Amino acid sequence: MIAALDHVQLAAPAGSEDALRAYYAGVLGMTEIPKPPALAARGGCWFRAGPVQLHLGVEQDFRPARKAHPGLRVTAIGAFAARLADHGAEVHWDDRLPGHRRFYSEDPVGNRLEFLEPVDG
Structure with missing residues (x-):
């Protein structure tokens, strides 16, 4: 039986x-976590925030994920969006998910990321 999501891997050049x-x-x-030595030689890097892990793996014919994406739950989403914008990231708000505030952005290699926060009430 599936007990939890261990990590999400995204590709990178x-x-x-x-x-x-x-x-x-x-x-x-996020905090970078060391890759096992047998995997470190392949390049890429791994990150953690609480129980959430994102692995970035090197892909030779890299193309960024434009539709597929991890959904990352955040707190204080307005301040979080402002932080990304202050660092030059584009923030695209989307109000089509009932009960949530959310926006999309991209990492430095173009992978799509969703950030969301449940709305009380």
């Missing part, structure tokens, strides 16, 4: 690790 670290750790506030 070779050599993008520094930009990914700056964004996922510096802007989003």
Whole structure:
């Protein structure tokens, strides 16, 4: 039986690790976690925020995910959106999910990310 979602992996181009670290750790506030040595040689990087893990793996013929995306639940979504915008990320608000405030943005390599917060009431 499935008990939980362990992680989500997104693809990234070779050599993008520094930009990914700056964004996922510096802007989003996630913590980089070490990859096992057998996997570290492949490039990419892994991040964690609480129980949420995102793995960025190098893909040779990389194309950013434009539709597929992780949905990341956040708190204080307005301030979170402002933080991303202050770091140069585009923020696209979407009000089509009842009971939530949400927006979409992209990481430095163009992968689509959804950020959402439930609305009380």
